Amino acid sequence: MPVEIHQTALVEPGAELGEGVRIGPFCQVGPRAVIGAGTELRSHSVVTGFTRLGEACVLHPHAVVGGPPQVIGFQETDESRLEIGDNCTFREYTTAHTGIPKFGGVTKIGNDCFIMVGGHIAHDCHIGNSVVMANNVLIGGHVTVGDNVWFGGLVAVHQFTRIGRNAFIGGGAILVEDVIPFGSVIGNRARLAGLNVVGLKRRGFDKAQLHEIRSAYKAVFSGDGLFKDRLDLAARTFAGKPLAMELIDFILAGGNRAICKPG
Incomplete structure (x- = not known):
């Protein structure tokens, strides 16, 4: 399929456009952009900087990808890059x-992500596959998000936070601590409200897998004694059980932020 470029769009020399790319009215594509086959830029959207945008993506009006970090005094350089996977959607003003x-x-965004109106992904974030961000979700710098994480609207995530796969972040949460895989958090400041059971069932986790995750969760976050002692005991108890150990190892690995715990 041929590339389609509207007569009012600006595609600068050096840009690489894959087969079937469609560039709509008043769009801008910078000279270092690489856009995959079948991707569509709708009116007034922008691909700038050293950006690689995957196949079959859609940028809605006024979406901008590849802008420089919001860091005072930062000088643009080819070493500052953005990589976006295939089949990602960026709605208006993302x-x-x-x-x-x-x-x-490098800021990295995986495949099949859906970023709704007003969403922001800051510099040096690593976003997994099939991540959904509802309207006006703001992700600070250096945040790591696992696969299949869902964000409700108006969530704000502090820089350097880690969020494990299959977690759910409730609408309006102000997140300043790490979120375990499979966890569900709510509130300002956010607290751990349990497991993302609904999301796990939707993704095909069976009863035995849910039981394993739930048992590890209870062992770590409930009961007597210090949190560290419960965590150490859980690591011994669930050795060899991959889903339980995914939750436990996430905590043991540590990060720049504390672990989000139940209220």
Whole structure:
């Protein structure tokens, strides 16, 4: 299929466009952009910076991907990059920024992500596959998000936070701590409200798998004694059980933020 470029769009020399790319009215594509086959840029959307946008993506009006980090004094460089996977949707007024070289220089967004109106992904974030962000979700710099994480509207995530796969972040949450895989958090400041059971069932986790995850959750977050002692005991108790150990290992790995716990 041929590339289609509206007569009012600006595609700068050097940009690479895959087969069947469609560039709508008043769009801008920078000279270092690489856009995969079948991707569509709707009116007034922008692909700038050193950005690789995958196949079959859609940018809605006024979406901007590849802008420089929001860091005072930052100088744009080819070492600052953004990589977006296939089949991603960026709705109106969404933004995703390139990385900072001293931290690796790359912001990464996986496949099949859906970023709704006003969403923002800051520099040096690593976003997994099939992540859904509802309206006006703001992700600070250096945040890591696992696969299949869902964000309710108006969530704000502090920089350097880790969010495990299959977690759910409730609408309006202000998240300043790490979220375990399979967890569900709510509130300002956010607290752990249990497991994302609904999401896990939708993704095909069976009763035995849910029981394993739930048992590990209870062992770590409930009962007597210190949190560290419960965690150490759980690591011994659930050795060899992969889903339970995914939750436990996430906590043991640590990060820059504390672990979000029940209220």
